[in-house]
Amino acid sequence: MRDTQSAVANALTATVDELCQQFGVWKTAHALARAAWRRRQMTNQVSHLSNRMRRDVGLPENDDAPGQIRSFLWDVRI
Missing domain, CATH: 1.10.287 (Helix Hairpins)
Structure with missing residues (x-):
């Protein structure tokens, strides 16, 4: 080798x-x-996406998403 x-x-x-x-x-x-x-x-990297954006594109949510605290206000479930 x-x-x-x-x-x-x-x-x-x-x-x-x-x-x-x-x-x-x-x-x-x-x-x-x-x-x-x-x-x-x-x-394409999806690790930086918030859980809201991951749901929008059909990916499972990430429990330890990097921007989870910042995106808390935008994580509105209908």
Whole structure:
């Protein structure tokens, strides 16, 4: 397994080196940062939603919701 990891690391290093030679270090770093940022934005997080908003979208309520005290006034059940 160690040999496999080494081969993958060497291939990745060679690919990054090739990209840096072809496009430059700053453009490669900028493209990597943008790709990481886009990937981060693609995953939707619901942990910050209040229980009212979780109910609105059909999710179960969270007992330890971070904004539970602030959203107490808005948690009106009909």
